[in-house]
Amino acid sequence: MELACAGIPGLFDCYALNVSGTTAWACPYTDFPFVEIRPDRHVRVWSNQVRGAKAVAVHGERVAFCGGYGEELDRLAHGELTETSVEPTDVGLLTLPDCRLPGPRRAVGRGSRIYVQAEPFTAWGVFDLSS
Structure with missing residues (x-):
């Protein structure tokens, strides 16, 4: 099926991308x-x-989205896949192991994990949805 025919509304940019094996998962802008x-x-x-999520993790029917706009920059939103929608189940804050908010960071989703690298960008932390 061509992406243009898949019912993806307003595909202009991809904010969050996850590749796991041979499957890709994405959250395209604007919808x-x-x-x-x-x-x-x-x-x-x-x-x-x-x-506005910047990274996504997938494990079975569960998903987690990292990031967002404005005050949701540190959001970690959990959801369950239904037949037609992602149903929200929980929302928390992404924090470092010492409980601080990460500040400027990079976030990358791969499989069930979201890898986060905060300033000074020398080490990666991992959130694993399968845990």
Whole structure:
């Protein structure tokens, strides 16, 4: 299935991307649907209320979104995949092991993990959705 035919509204940019094995997961701007793309060109789209996430983790039917706009910069939002949507289950704050907020950071999703590198960008921390 072509992406243009998959019902992905307003695909202009990809804010969060996760590649796990041969499957890619994405949250494209502007409507931020949650999208699964498989190598056989099969595409699934779920509506999603989480806006502006910079990284996403996937484990079975569970997802976690890291980041957002403004006051949601440190958000860690959890959800469950239903047939048509990502249903929110919990929202927390992304913190460093010493309980501080990370400040400027890089965040990358791979499989069930979100890797976070905060200033001074010398070490990576890991959030694992499968734990």
